[in-house]
Amino acid sequence: MKYGVFGTGMVGLTIANRLAELDHEVMIGTRELSKSGDKLKSKNVAVKVGTFSESAAFGEVLFNATNGAGSLEALKLAGEANLNGKVLVDISNPLDFSKGMPPTLFVSDTDSLGEQIQRTFLNLKVVKTLNTMTAAIMVNPRGVADGDHHVFVSGNDASAKDMVIGILKEFGWIHILDLGDITTARGPEMYLPIWLRMWGVLGTGMFNVKVMK
Amino acid sequence: MKYGVFGTGMVGLTIANRLAELDHEVMIGTRELSKSGDKLKSKNVAVKVGTFSESAAFGEVLFNATNGAGSLEALKLAGEANLNGKVLVDISNPLDFSKGMPPTLFVSDTDSLGEQIQRTFLNLKVVKTLNTMTAAIMVNPRGVADGDHHVFVSGNDASAKDMVIGILKEFGWIHILDLGDITTARGPEMYLPIWLRMWGVLGTGMFNVKVMK
Numbered sequence: 001m002k003y004g005v006f007g008t009g010m011v012g013l014t015i016a017n018r019l020a021e022l023d024h025e026v027m028i029g030t031r032e033l034s035k036s037g038d039k040l041k042s043k044n045v046a047v048k049v050g051t052f053s054e055s056a057a058f059g060e061v062l063f064n065a066t067n068g069a070g071s072l073e074a075l076k077l078a079g080e081a082n083l084n085g086k087v088l089v090d091i092s093n094p095l096d097f098s099k100g101m102p103p104t105l106f107v108s109d110t111d112s113l114g115e116q117i118q119r120t121f122l123n124l125k126v127v128k129t130l131n132t133m134t135a136a137i138m139v140n141p142r143g144v145a146d147g148d149h150h151v152f153v154s155g156n157d158a159s160a161k162d163m164v165i166g167i168l169k170e171f172g173w174i175h176i177l178d179l180g181d182i183t184t185a186r187g188p189e190m191y192l193p194i195w196l197r198m199w200g201v202l203g204t205g206m207f208n209v210k211v212m213k
Numbered sequence: 214m215k216y217g218v219f220g221t222g223m224v225g226l227t228i229a230n231r232l233a234e235l236d237h238e239v240m241i242g243t244r245e246l247s248k249s250g251d252k253l254k255s256k257n258v259a260v261k262v263g264t265f266s267e268s269a270a271f272g273e274v275l276f277n278a279t280n281g282a283g284s285l286e287a288l289k290l291a292g293e294a295n296l297n298g299k300v301l302v303d304i305s306n307p308l309d310f311s312k313g314m315p316p317t318l319f320v321s322d323t324d325s326l327g328e329q330i331q332r333t334f335l336n337l338k339v340v341k342t343l344n345t346m347t348a349a350i351m352v353n354p355r356g357v358a359d360g361d362h363h364v365f366v367s368g369n370d371a372s373a374k375d376m377v378i379g380i381l382k383e384f385g386w387i388h389i390l391d392l393g394d395i396t397t398a399r400g401p402e403m404y405l406p407i408w409l410r411m412w413g414v415l416g417t418g419m420f421n422v423k424v425m426k
Contacts, residue, residue, distance in 0.1 A: 099323070104322045104323055105322050108321065108322060108403070109317045109318050109321055109322075109406075110312070110317055144425055144426065145425035145426065148425060149425040152407070177411070177414065178414065179407075179410045179411070179414055180410065180413070180414065184410045186406050187406040187407030187408075187409070187410045187411075188407055190321070190403040190404070190406045190407065191403070191404060191407050193322075193399050193400040193403045194365070194392075194400030194401055194403065194404050195400075196400070197392045197393065197397045197400045198390070198392070198400075198424060200393070201390065201391065201392055201393065202424070202426065204426070206426065207424055207425060207426045208424075208425055209422040209423065209424055209425065210422065210423045210425050211411060211415070211420055211421075211422055212357055212358035212361060212362040212420060212421055212422065212423050213357065213358065213415065213417070213419065213420045
């Protein structure tokens with residue numbers, strides 16, 4: 001499978017490298033190719049690098065790992081024609097760092113970034129997932145408590161969610177909880193504030209929650 | 214120990230009955246004594262019933278189990294003189310049901326109901342806890358996964374938190390995570406949207422999260 005991964009931060013690189021490790025073809029998408037290309041070469045990233053538009057055209061499945069504040073613009077640069085009909089795994093969080101730490105959310109409660117993306121690109125199949133943990137756990141859940149914890153999935157398209165659940169299982173996920181349509185993305189996005197506080201108290205990002213019944 | 218429990222809904226009754234079961238003296242506080250008194254008698258509640266003010270005066274430790282939207286008013290009716298210097302275990306959630314289901318939050322992100330209460334009553338020692346689960350689990354955590362899941366605690370006063378942690382242990386809590394000062398209450402309050410969605414998907418409120426490291 002060919003993947004386009006938008007974003008050259010830690011999340012984007014982690015996702016892209018893991019997909020490559022699983023023998024998929026990957027092109028990272030970046031805003032400034034000249035700048036990010038050199039940076040990525042210096043990190044020995046074993047994947048292709050292109051513009052958002054090139055990455056979107058390349059990928060059969062797409063990952064949004066850009067900063068939440070820049071996600072809509074990045075997707076506009078990717079180009080609607082390159083997005084239409086495809087599945088977008090949306091990992092972004094609507095974090096606003098402009099007011100100091102801890103960050104606040106620039107959209108929440110009655111809306112979410114996942115919904116904003118879905119409303120802006122009606123023919124993109126947005127599946128919100130993986131935004132509730134640190135990058136290392138996203139792609140290697142067995143690294144914490146042998147994978148005995150949960151990841152959430154939200155999206156309107158059942159077959160798109162099935163495809164994403166397949167990718168999550170490739171990553172090693174055992175416990176995958178489908179919360180419902182894309183409006184349920186408000187929950188995992190609004191979980192960030194407690195996640196950030198737990199991170200502060202636990203002194204590590206290497207944790208996740210398990211739903212106990 | 215003498216407890217004042219504000220609120221005659223399911224949470225208030227569950228907390229009050231559990232405290233009585235643990236051989237504490239309890240007075241439930243209500244806005245309309247004539248109305249709620251009869252209602253509570255018909256439910257065979259084995260605790261005293263009084264006004265918010267009488268309950269606050271009676272309790273050495275207080276529980277806020279009122280609806281979030283009415284919490285500040287209930288505490289004002291309780292009377293600052295009856296609150297001053299005491300510990301308030303704040304279980305309330307800032308749920309706004311006026312816009313339909315699922316409820317939204319009337320305060321979040323840059324503030325929380327726990328902080329609003331603390332700012333309004335400077336000499337009250339507010340400890341936010343237990344708001345992230347259904348009432349039956351609050352007072353009997355062993356009822357789910359033999360208690361192998363977490364409760365969070367937020368508050369400015371270390372000795373008040375120690376006292377509340379003692380009460381949580383009486384209830385049967387094993388895993389208690391202190392998130393920090395009262396501003397950290399934003400996290401557990403903003404956890405409600407994902408909790409509500411999990412409740413919908415799991416078809417039961419009898420679940421809670423465990424932090425896995």
